[in-house]
Amino acid sequence: AWSLLAAQALIRAPEQAGLRVNGAEVAGPFVQLLEQDTPGGGYAITASGGRPADITLTTLGIPRTPPAAGGTGYSISRSYYGMDGQPIAGSDFAVGDRFVTVLRVQSFEAAGARLMIDDPLPAGFEIDNPNLLRSGDVGALNWLTLSEARHSEFRADRFLAAVDLRGTDPVTLAYVVRAVTPGSFHHPAASVEDMYRPAYRARSETGSIRVTP
Numbered sequence: 001a002w003s004l005l006a007a008q009a010l011i012r013a014p015e016q017a018g019l020r021v022n023g024a025e026v027a028g029p030f031v032q033l034l035e036q037d038t039p040g041g042g043y044a045i046t047a048s049g050g051r052p053a054d055i056t057l058t059t060l061g062i063p064r065t066p067p068a069a070g071g072t073g074y075s076i077s078r079s080y081y082g083m084d085g086q087p088i089a090g091s092d093f094a095v096g097d098r099f100v101t102v103l104r105v106q107s108f109e110a111a112g113a114r115l116m117i118d119d120p121l122p123a124g125f126e127i128d129n130p131n132l133l134r135s136g137d138v139g140a141l142n143w144l145t146l147s148e149a150r151h152s153e154f155r156a157d158r159f160l161a162a163v164d165l166r167g168t169d170p171v172t173l174a175y176v177v178r179a180v181t182p183g184s185f186h187h188p189a190a191s192v193e194d195m196y197r198p199a200y201r202a203r204s205e206t207g208s209i210r211v212t213p
Helices: 002-012
Strands: 019-021 045-047 070-072 074-081 092-094 098-107 113-120 125-127 151-154 158-165 171-179 183-187 191-194 201-203 207-212
Touching: 070 074, 074 113, 074 191, 074 201, 098 113, 098 158, 113 171, 158 171
Parallel strands: 092 207
Antiparallel strands: 019 045, 070 201, 074 098, 098 171, 113 158, 113 191, 125 171, 151 158, 183 207, 191 201
């Protein structure tokens, strides 16, 4: 308990620990944005008064260029189709357009696994009528052979699904999307991860979409 109280005191008042960054006393929680062209040779963190101090350093970063599609153990792809099953070429849509997002996951090993699939939406899209798939009424998508998901979530910003994988049969999931907001938007990659072997994961290509009024 005393250790927890001491750690909390350091978070609230790090100056009491005598911590200095590049010789300057830290007067509060230290957060620094590092750009590629930030001058200087880094940061020196020292404890004044000759007393040892334990610190926790957390770094976060966002790649300047999106990573390429790839992974370990699996591959995942994302494609768009009209409601009639015809592939949609290009990335231009109009407000009100409805279409089908199809996710396909392929395993490179003949082993069972429990997978989590995450497909973020671009800002201009929203999932349309999720009850269609929740109820199992996929008659409108009878041109697709869909896999059964153990659990699925239709959130405002993404589609999530948990799937039990058996053998090397591909997993195919789909949901209906509507274009709702005009503009140009980044489309993050879809991803798949083995819940019990987190090193086994894959991501699709990233992209961009444009929605016209």
